[in-house]
Amino acid sequence: MPGPPSGPAVPAVPETLFLSTIPGASPSKWVDRFTSRERRVQLVNHDVGGQVAFLAPGPGGSAPRGLPQLGYLRWRLDSSPEQLLTAAGVDPADVHVVRFYEEDPVVCVGQDHLLAAWDVEADGPVPAAELDTAEVMDPARFAPEPPADPLDAPEVPGSGERMAVEIVATGAGHVVLPASVARMFGRKDVVVLPLARDAAHPGWAVGLAWLRTVDSQLVQDFIGAAKGRRPGSSRNDHLRDGTSGTTPAGRPRAASGTARSGQAGSSGSARASGPSGKSGKSGKGSKGGRRR
Template sequence: MPPSPPPSGPSTADEIVPETLFLSTIPGASPSKWVDRFTSRERSVHLVNHDVGAQVTFLAPGPDGSAPRGLPQLGYLRWRLDSTPEALLAAGGVDPADVHVVRFYEEDPVVCVGQDHLLAAWDAADGPVPCSELDPAERMDPARFAPEPPVDPLDAPEVPGAGERMAVEIVATGAGHVVLPASVARMFGRKDVVVLPLERRSDAAEASDGHPGWGVGLAWLKAVDSQLVQDFVGAAKGRRPGSSRNDHHQTTTAAPQGGAAAAGASRSGKATTTGRNVAATKGAKGAKGVQGSRGSKSSKGTKGAKGSPGSKGGRGGKRR
């Protein structure tokens, strides 16, 4: 009697083991949208949540001078806009020439105070709080309460953002203030803490006044660049899976000094440009052949009086 055939079922050849991207994040980062675009049956993302003080750890050489492990392959960077990503990398012992940096967006500064603090009575109608209203002696620096950066970039702290969390808890008692990126303040928000917008340098009357805000981007070592990394960066840019990288070509080397101007248009700037283009298109459809027409009312006037382009009184002229 011949042996019975083995039970039918999926072969090991049909099993797909997802390729995993290790992404280093920082407090306030919200990569979920990017991760959702990127993740598929073949690809997954593992988040390694680091403190801001350890955000360049995955890019730095080992303690004995050895080459970096290459994991995480990609990570967030946040830097003050009165500085540059290159300066941040150099301060962390990383050669900026070895790193690709893509800038994505800017973050506004906010100041957090307790409900009993004098600034808690600030009227939002008066605009952002000027930096001159902040007493330097009352400033709480989250770095004072943050743990030491890990030696291994795959070792995340037990409580990511412990420095910011502790600073906010102290501020809640009414002692001092802490200046944070808006996303970080939302992350550690409390009912007994008042969050107020802080005057940005671009909004201030003098260039020396105001807080510069922060820039946020993604960084990775050139030595570990891969299709997996490029696909995630493409997903972060909004590129569809399978589309050519040339469709959304952007310089990925660390941008030169210059802050927001070097980074290009911000999110709000892009939206404004798009809105203007849409409005112009609608105006052109509503008033065909009428230069500078901005609405459909003018086009109605041209129907009544063909000899008067752009006239609002077309119907009245017809009655004459």
């Protein structure tokens, strides 16, 4: 009998991981480790206000379609991912969270602002007491409503942070941001100064989260790439490591190959994603006396 017809091999359709990102996130290194001819990543750029949308319960108790399967979360260090999820109406017991790194707070002011003369080398980070609470520009004031569908992205991701930085560039007020976000939306006419960590501005933690119901080899392989895990390592490593990403004392645990502060600029987009922010060099404060 004749054998099966010969012909060119049909290429395999690559598996696609949908990854929800936030301003300041830099998944490119992890994506490069993860992708191959069989796997690719589609980024969905979300604002911080919509970062939990892909974890929100839908019909049947799981997120609609289970997409994105994985995403970034950022929360204040005086809080926890469990508190962030609970406030958004998500049961923390339904979610795996792996904590990766911390981010320092910075304050952005225009070149004509009094704080622009702050001498970091002489006086160190700016104390929160030096900030006029009446001058604060909260990015949440300028951010649009989060999309109802987690596969949709804002027309201009990070527009709240962009607008806050544009306003302070005129010399009006100040905005406190994670260092990576300040780098992402940096401008030559904006001075970025380190802010002392205290109760008012403790900094942030950043991690990856996914619903237990959509856990898969694809998700575990990406987590492994983010941790620097070797290909073929057990997908259950996260269970031995502890999915909360905290030490018994509650302190953050940095994963292998991660830094204390996140890197600026996420790339890629999804269905309705707008352009990502351009990274820019921040201005430096002039050598002058501290504000009295």
